Amino acid sequence: MDMEKLVSLCKRRGFLFQSSEIYGGLNGFWDYGPLGVELKRNIKDAWWRDMVTAHDEMSVTPGAPATYEMTGLDCTIIMHPQVWKCSGHYDLFCDMMVDCKDCKSRFRADHLLAIELQFPNSKETDAPHVLLGGTGEKEEIIERHKKKLKKLVRVHGDYLTLSGFMTYGQLNEDGRKKFICPECGQQGNMTEPREFNLMFKTIVGAMGTENDAAFLRPETAQGIFVNFKNVVDSTRVRIPFGIAQVGKSFRNEITPRNFTFRSREFEQMEIEFFCHPDSSRDWYEYWRDRRMRWYTELGLSGDRLILREHAEDELSHYSCGTADIEYAFPFLTEGEFGELEGIAHRGDFDLRSHMEGKLVKNEEGCLVLETGPDGKPKYKGSGRDLTYRDDQAKERFTPHVIEPSAGADRATLAFLCEAYTEDEQPNDKGQMQTRVVMKLHPRIAPIKAAVFPLVKKDGMPEIAQGIYRDLKKRFNVFYDEKGAVGRRYRRQDEAGTPYCITVDGQTLDDQTVTVRDRDTLEQWRVNVADVVEEIAGRVG
Ligand code: GAP
Numbered sequence: 258m259d260m261e262k263l264v265s266l267c268k269r270r271g272f273l274f275q276s277s278e279i280y281g282g283l284n285g286f287w288d289y290g291p292l293g294v295e296l297k298r299n300i301k302d303a304w305w306r307d308m309v310t311a312h313d314e315m316s317v318t319p320g321a322p323a324t325y326e327m328t329g330l331d332c333t334i335i336m337h338p339q340v341w342k343c344s345g346h347y348d349l350f351c352d353m354m355v356d357c358k359d360c361k362s363r364f365r366a367d368h369l370l371a372i373e374l375q376f377p378n379s380k381e382t383d384a385p386h387v388l389l390g391g392t393g394e395k396e397e398i399i400e401r402h403k404k405k406l407k408k409l410v411r412v413h414g415d416y417l418t419l420s421g422f423m424t425y426g427q428l429n430e431d432g433r434k435k436f437i438c439p440e441c442g443q444q445g446n447m448t449e450p451r452e453f454n455l456m457f458k459t460i461v462g463a464m465g466t467e468n469d470a471a472f473l474r475p476e477t478a479q480g481i482f483v484n485f486k487n488v489v490d491s492t493r494v495r496i497p498f499g500i501a502q503v504g505k506s507f508r509n510e511i512t513p514r515n516f517t518f519r520s521r522e523f524e525q526m527e528i529e530f531f532c533h534p535d536s537s538r539d540w541y542e543y544w545r546d547r548r549m550r551w552y553t554e555l556g557l558s559g560d561r562l563i564l565r566e567h568a569e570d571e572l573s574h575y576s577c578g579t580a581d582i583e584y585a586f587p588f589l590t591e592g593e594f595g596e597l598e599g600i601a602h603r604g605d606f607d608l609r610s611h612m613e614g615k616l617v618k619n620e621e622g623c624l625v626l627e628t629g630p631d632g633k634p635k636y637k638g639s640g641r642d643l644t645y646r647d648d649q650a651k652e653r654f655t656p657h658v659i660e661p662s663a664g665a666d667r668a669t670l671a672f673l674c675e676a677y678t679e680d681e682q683p684n685d686k687g688q689m690q691t692r693v694v695m696k697l698h699p700r701i702a703p704i705k706a707a708v709f710p711l712v713k714k715d716g717m718p719e720i721a722q723g724i725y726r727d728l729k730k731r732f733n734v735f736y737d738e739k740g741a742v743g744r745r746y747r748r749q750d751e752a753g754t755p756y757c758i759t760v761d762g763q764t765l766d767d768q769t770v771t772v773r774d775r776d777t778l779e780q781w782r783v784n785v786a787d788v789v790e791e792i793a794g795r796v797g
Contacts, residue, residue: 258587258674258677259587260516260587260588260674262677262693263587263673263674263677264516266677266693266695266751267290267293267673270290270292270751270752271290271291271292271293272289272290272292272293272296272673273287273288273289273290273293273516273517274287274288274289274290275287275288276288284513284521285510285513285519285520285521285522286520286521286522287516287517287520287666291703292703292704292752292753293669293703295703295704295733296669296672296673296697296701296702296703296753297524297665297666297669299700299701299702299703300555300665300668300669300672300701301503301524301526301665303555303700303701304503304526304551304663304665304668305329305501305503305526307551308327308499308501308528308551309327309328309329309501312326312327314326314327318547320543320546320547321543321547322536322539322540322543323497323536325497325498325499325530326494326495326497326498326499327498327499327500327501327528328488328492328494328498328499328500328501329500329501329502330480330481330484330488330500330501330502331502331503331504332477332480332481332483332484332502332504333480334473334474334504334505334507335459335461335471335472335473335474336471336472336474336479336480336483338470338471338472339636339637339639340479340483340611341456341472341479342615342636343610343611343614343615343636343637343638343639344479344482344607344610344611344615345610345615345616346456346472346475346476346479347454347456347472347636348615350454350455350456350475351452351453351454351455352365352366352367352452352453352455352510352511353365353366353367353426353450353451353452353453354366354450354451354452354453354511355369355425355447355448355449355450355451356447356448357438357440357441357443357446357447358443358446358447358448359438359441359443359446360438360440360441360443362438362439362440362441363511363512364392364425364439364511364512365511365512366424366425366426366450367424367425367426368392368424368512369390369391369392369424369425369426369439370390370391370392370393370398370422370423370424370425371388371389371390371422371423371424371425371428371432371436372388372389372391372395372398372399372419372420372421372422373386373387373388373419373420373421373423374386374387374388374389374406374409374417374418374419375417375418375419375420376409376413376416376417386435387409387435387437387444388428388432388435388436388437389401389402389406389437389439390425390436390437390438390439391439392439392512393590394590395419395422398439399419401439402437402439402442404442405437405442425447425450426450433445433447433449453509453511454509455475455508455509455510455511456472456473456475456507456508456509457472457473457507457508457509457521458470458471458472459471459472459473473506473507474506474507475506475507475508476506476525476527476662477502477503477504477506477525477527478502478527478529478607478660478662479607480502480504481500481502481527481529482529482607482608482611482643482658483611483639484500485500485529485531485608485643485656486641486642486643488500489645495647496531496532496533496645496647496656497530497531497532497533497536497540498530498531499528499529499530499531500528500529500531501526501527501528502525502526502527503524503525503526503527503665504524504525505522505523505524505525506522506523506524506525507521507522507523508521508523509521515586515588515589515595516588516670517666517667517669517670518586518588518595518666518667518670520666523664523665523666523667524664524665524666525662525663525664525665526662526663526664526665526668527660527661527662527663528544528660528661528662529607529658529659529660530544530658530659530660530661531645531656531657531658532656532657532658532659533647533654533656533657534604534605534654534655534656534657537577537602537604537657537659538577538578538602540657540659541577541578541600541602541659544600544659544661545564545580545600545661546564547661548582548598548600548661548663549562549564549582552582552597552668552671555672555698555700555701556672556675556676556696556697556698556701557584557671557672557675558675560585561584561585561675562582562583562584562585562597563582563583563584563585563594564580564581564582564583565580565581565582565583565594566578566579566580567579567580567581573601576601576602576603576604576606577602577604578601578602579599579600579601579602580599580600581596581597581598581599581600582596582597582598582599582600582663583595583596583597584597584667584671584674586670586671586674587674595667596667597663597664597667597668597671598661598662598663598664598667598668599660599661599662600659600660600661600662601659601660601662602657602658602659603657603658603659603660604624604657604658605624605655605656605657605658606624606658607658608643608644608655608656608658609624609643609655610638611638611639611641611643612638612639612640612641612642612643612644612655613626613634613638614626614627614634614635614636614637614638615627615634615635615636615638643655672697672698672701673695673697675696676695676696676697676753677693677695678693678694678695678696679691679692679693679694680692680694682778684743685741685742685743685744692747692750693747693750693751694750694751694753694775694776695750695751695752695753696753696775696776697753697755699755699795699796699797700796700797702753702754702755702796703733703752703753703754704733704734704735704749704752704753704754705728705732705733705734705754705755705756705792705796706728706732706734706735706754706755706756706757706758706792706796707734707735707736707737707745707749707754707756707757707758708721708722708724708725708728708734708735708736708737708757708758708759708760709721709736709737709738709742709745709757709758709759709760710738710759710760711742711759711760711761711762713738715762715765716765717760717761717764717765718738720760720764720765720770720785721736721738721758721760722736723785724758724760724770724785724788727788727789728788728789728792731789731793732792732793732796735749735752735754737749742759745757746773749775750775753775754775755774755775755776755795755796756772756773756774756775756792756795756796757772757773757775758770758771758772758773758783758788758792759771759773763782764785768784768785768786769782769783769784769785770782770783770785770788771783772788772791772792
């Protein structure tokens, strides 16, 4: 699938627009248009319903180690600054970045790739090794440096060899001096890699001093941890149980890119699942498989979707196990996958951090309180008791946490990529034409059905409007009476509308309409009185 075609369809049909486009846009920020807002809302609603409200806490869900409860929260975006100190984000939520001192371009050190260029037989001593810089495929990087390459080969009058990729962050001082900026082509003029905290800072209140600094949350998870006790005390939930939250998160990404995949403002759908330490591994495996199933049930196909267990050295300092659900987005190179969701076994790290203060792993691999130069805790916790008492087992413990953390925007993008299809179909004149059809699962399709009168006369519009009004009470539906019916079908195919209902001459005789299936193009007749139930039975 060609990504450019999808991006253009998203703009043309109102799925996604660049934020503040009339002022030139703002990098890393995206607006959802009339179709996009429905699609994303349907995805979030499907997640909430499948994970929270439709979950049956009285029977064991297939694959689950036991029955469990689910509940929800909606926390603020700005929280007490101490939250981020104890969670580790204040000190550790950083990427390494580099700047070109000449053209001022900024790059993430781990995204910037270097290809080593050698002139093995060169008599010259000044540039026998050069490091071409860039992001993407080796061929793309070479293409970007073509001019410089030609000049170098001319100067050295020699053959060159290319050796493997490495990232800028892995280069030593000598390597950094040889590196050519992918933007302006200057050599050896990059800054040293330095840390850049991804949290957006803001000021709370009128004084505007550093003491009033606060942060926009980079994840929704912390709101759940700090409310753990409130939820236990205000409801009857017993462990094992999960708390779900959907909401905006903000990260000042150094290089936002690939459409909405890496944005600076995005939405997360997160669950923090609290369980007994002895059963946490079983729960981790349950959630990993349950979440993978959710994507396939909504239409992401097997070969483009993978579940990848992290290797030991990839795990965060607190994690005893993490798996990513990844999708082969079309903007990635062959064989590459992009993360849709991470499922992490976080142990008791989060609740302990908010009780005791910021934790770090010691040499034995145990979590201990981080201390400052004065030997005192670097950041103090809340001091509140966030342990859990199991009255039946007469046991008190700090629950372990399993965290399935998904991105609503990445899921939306994956469903859009998966849905984009082109096929050849005859137009109104019987000529074959390429049809663009968004094969979205009916549950998430922005418009569930469109209603058309075949012509604007003979009472057909009135009957069609009646059907439209009846459907509208239950679903997002669309009425269209303009232009040739074939063109109206095409527009709905591009919007991903699974069913089109047409009132025609026969309707006037026998009170039936045609229903057309977007994917199979099959058409069948249904009584006007049964249309609502017909659509309800099909869109779920
Ligand atoms: N609480 C854990 C956590 O936030 P994460 O892997 O950093 O983990 C979880 O983020 C999910 O949020 C990712 O799998 C991705 O879907 C989404 N996400 C993270 N950063 C994003 C960004 N810059 N733009 C869009 N989605 C993002």
